[in-house]
Amino acid sequence: MRSALLFASAIVALAAATTAAMADEKCQLVPIAEWTLRPSQRLPVVDGAINGRKVGILLDTGSYTSFVRRSAAMNIQLRLAPLRGSGIYGVTGSADVDGAYIDELRIGDLVRKDWLAPIAGERQLDGDLALVLGYDFFQQLDIELDFAHNSVRLFDARNCHGAWLAYWSKDALDVQLEGGRRLQVPVAINGKSFVAELDTGATATVLTLEAAIALGLTPQTPGVSPGNCIGGKDGLDSWIAQIDSFAIGGEIIRNPKVLFADLWRRMVYDHTSSHLQQRIQGLGDLVLGTDFLRAHRVYIAHSQSKLYFSYGGGPVFPVRPGKACAELKD
Numbered sequence: 001m002r003s004a005l006l007f008a009s010a011i012v013a014l015a016a017a018t019t020a021a022m023a024d025e026k027c028q029l030v031p032i033a034e035w036t037l038r039p040s041q042r043l044p045v046v047d048g049a050i051n052g053r054k055v056g057i058l059l060d061t062g063s064y065t066s067f068v069r070r071s072a073a074m075n076i077q078l079r080l081a082p083l084r085g086s087g088i089y090g091v092t093g094s095a096d097v098d099g100a101y102i103d104e105l106r107i108g109d110l111v112r113k114d115w116l117a118p119i120a121g122e123r124q125l126d127g128d129l130a131l132v133l134g135y136d137f138f139q140q141l142d143i144e145l146d147f148a149h150n151s152v153r154l155f156d157a158r159n160c161h162g163a164w165l166a167y168w169s170k171d172a173l174d175v176q177l178e179g180g181r182r183l184q185v186p187v188a189i190n191g192k193s194f195v196a197e198l199d200t201g202a203t204a205t206v207l208t209l210e211a212a213i214a215l216g217l218t219p220q221t222p223g224v225s226p227g228n229c230i231g232g233k234d235g236l237d238s239w240i241a242q243i244d245s246f247a248i249g250g251e252i253i254r255n256p257k258v259l260f261a262d263l264w265r266r267m268v269y270d271h272t273s274s275h276l277q278q279r280i281q282g283l284g285d286l287v288l289g290t291d292f293l294r295a296h297r298v299y300i301a302h303s304q305s306k307l308y309f310s311y312g313g314g315p316v317f318p319v320r321p322g323k324a325c326a327e328l329k330d
Contacts, residue, residue, distance in 0.1 A: 027163035032141060032154035033110055039150050042203050043290060045129060046152070048107040050076055055130035057107060059152060061183045062199030062287065063134035067118040072130030073100040083118055105131070132201070135183055145200070145298040147290065148312050157303035165301050166308035175249035177305045184284050185307055188247040190215055194285035196248070198307070202289035204259055205317055206230065206238060211285040212260035217241045227259045228322025236261045237325050251311065257319040263287065291317055
């Protein structure tokens with residue numbers, strides 16, 4: 001979206017103005033920003049400000065569109081305007097979008113002024129979370145996700161086409177990005193090929209029901225047990241199954257337990273939304289959530305269409321049973 005593009009361009013321009021002249025052929029990782037994550041949050045949340053009011057900002061690569069929460073727009077008393085032909089889509093369904101005028105958005109030294117930002121229907125988010133910063137912003141830059149140190153770093157990679165960008169480790173692994181409008185990588189489960197979407201807005205890795213069925217798994221399969229409700233009381237039920245192997249790049253995880261759910265059940269076709277079918281067709285076979293990210297250090301090199309990662313320790317998929325959606329409604 002144009003607003004996010006302008007935000008990213010402003011950051012790159014700031015870095016260019018403060019960076020010394022570089023040799024044309026030498027790879028340079030120009031630091032754009034480093035954001036500190038709130039340590040108490042399960043999802044990556046940073047401090048920011050909208051029109052001078054302090055707010056929390058969720059970094060969500062699984063949301064293609066950046067948007068303001070409707071309740072936050074009301075609380076901050078942002079001026080509203082309709083946004084025609086826009087929509088937000090996710091596992092809890094779709095939502096129509098209005099717009100809100102933001103005079104100034106600030107995240108650290110990063111400033112975006114005069115933004116007509118989309119606002120969307122409610123999602124269960126804690127506390128003062130006001131803005132979801134989506135993949136329309138992050139795809140403009142290289143991003144390092146260093147959750148072990150509560151940090152997210154943004155870079156402008158210059159002349160780095162063939163360089164090794166996992167600067168913290170020569171033993172890190174890499175895998176090609178699938179390309180397109182979403183952050184996706186190839187993976188293998190039990191030796192079968194699937195497409196995973198790296199989603200910083202999801203606390204857990206979840207397979208789609210279609211992917212589970214391709215692996216011979218259903219809620220009725222012996223050994224499969226109930227999981228937790230995904231997305232709150234109006235969310236989706238999940239199930240827990242053990243698989244033989246999960247492979248990404250050169251890393252293989254043996255015999256993990258994983259969640260699966262009918263993730264896209266509410267992503268129905270609507271004849272009034274001509275672009276909705278294209279969005280649905282671009283969705284992955286599984287969501288790779290922050291459980292994977294907390295066990296790995298990750299560098300998303302959009303400059304090379306590549307993802308670098310290294311294992312940092314701890315369980316990769318710490319699946320635990322939880323409450324079904326019906327129990328949360330009681």
